Amino acid sequence: MSYNTYLFDFDYTLANSEKGIVMCFEKLFKQYNYPKQSTTAIASTIGLSMPKAISILTGETDPVIIKNLQNAYRKFSDIHMTPNTFLYPESIPTLKKLKTAGYNIGIVSNKTAHRISQTLNEAKIDDLIDIIIGTEEAKEPKPSAKPLIQALNHFSINAASALYIGDSTIDAQTAQNASVDFAAVLTGQTGKKDFAAFKCIKIMDSLSEL
Template sequence: MDYKAYLFDFDYTLANSEKGIVMCFQHVFERNGFKGIEEDAIKKTIGLTLEEAFMLLTGIKDRETVAGYRKQYVEKSDEVMVANTKLFPEALPMLRKLKKQGVKTGIISTKYRYRIESTIRLYGMDELIDLVIGGEDVETAKPSPEGVWKALDRLKCGREETLYIGDSLVDARTAQNAGVHFAAVTTGTTTAADFETVPHVSVMENLSELVK
């Protein structure tokens, strides 16, 4: 099926930010005396909001405390994140092919928009991405459909004309809640078998399969 709009998650879908993300979490954990939180556990929270990730990893539910951790994370992230974010090699060729087809493209992420835009500028992707909706642009994070619906409104595209591409079950549920089609990519920590439990049009090993 041909789509008029292709919307992407960011972390583990278009780019690998895990090095920077792990560094930021470890910085907060060391600063606050947490021990024994494994890297793999951190990686499995990528795609959640920072608040959700800190609650899951530390077991702390007090929102004021968690907000303090998020602030420390963001401060460290301002220093290290963009330099430690690498686009997957298939991302730029895939986006160029999509733009040649005349379709609309966007990014819907829990990551801050300004951080994603810094990466877009770094890789010269400005003309390949029509819009970015980050965590600060919505009232409710994924799997809420809010970000997707905002994108469709701005791109003037219908739900049936739109494909959302992501690496996690949260992304799959976001697409389902928004009423758009979903394509999974296994470049994150979610396996092809995991995606069999949710509606999808395809499960891809990497983004090059999107434009075959």
């Protein structure tokens, strides 16, 4: 397929923010007296919308309580997230290669756009990304098709012109819902066999294979 636009998930695709996310959740659990969760349990929620992740890890279902916990988490995140988020070694070379070749590049994530921007700014690569669709911009969180469709509309392109790259079945489902081709990268918590239910044009060990 010939694409003119490459859209990426962020957590576990371009960057590993597991340390920061685990740290923030541990502080949240301690402050509000929730049972401690394992790193594996917390990591398994990375990529979900924050309300859903909080609900899974705390057992809460009341939207008001979840919103309050989300606000508390954000305060921890303001301090701990960006210093504990690390771009994968392949990310910058891949983005530079695509940008030099003239492709459109975007990020579509369930993370907040301003948090993603902080990592990009620190790495001095914010100029490589044309648009970030995060939780503030998205009309609905992934796996809804809407965030990807927003990115397509930004570039005034159709679905066949874009490739979405992500690490999870949530990303694969998002691409499928938007009728966008999908390439999986195995740098997250999702194994190759887990993508069997989805149409993947490629399954990569790292972004260097893109």
